[in-house]
């Protein structure tokens with residue numbers, strides 16, 4: 100079993116989501132599949148594709164115009180929520196502390212947080228990749244994990260770029276994350292790879308040690324790509 104989780108970002112339509120759900124109904128898979136869609140589409144239902152959100156408030160309720168709480172996401176039908184995606188870190192100044200608070204709120208609401216970590220191009224050039232992902236995991240995972248969590252390793256320089264790190268680089272990053280999680284008494288936490296995953300490279304990527312699945316951006320919006328990704332991730 101592998102995780103295949105899509106991140107639609109601010110893209111897609113309800114019509115595409117319905118088409119995806121219809122086509123997924125006919126496939127045989129043991130994989131756990133989810134689509135993290137814009138908040139407004141969370142209500143759609145599927146036996147194969149669980150729904151997820153892309154962000155959550157650090158607050159439970161109150162005067163926070165525009166924010167959405169974990170309880171609201173759960174009520175709307177979300178099972179998962181992405182926290183700390185690189186675009187949130189980049190455009191909304193989300194730090195590891197904020198990401199950790201969001202992950203904690205997700206767990207309190209019974210949602211599975213997908214906690215993203217990954218290095219920028221500059222950090223990679225400076226040889227800081229492993230340091231950034233280790234501190235990312237240590238500082239973004241809540242103190243007392245009371246439910247399922249997922250970590251996603253997303254090299255930020257490869258997101259949407261059509262390029263992926265080498266298999267060795269992915270293996271090293273995932274081994275270091277697995278070691279960090281084991282040190283935190285979180286052995287067995289799934290670790291997904293994300294950035295430029297498509298129907299052609301997914302089988303090779305999930306065959307790498309410690310890769311428990313994929314987080315897919317652009318290719319998760321196209322049924323002709325995402326359905327084969329679900330099928331080929333094994």
Ligand code: PGA
Pocket residue numbers: 106253257258259260261293294295296314315316317318
């Ligand atoms: P990509 O995006 O698959 O389009 O590279 C991945 C992500 O941002 O999660």
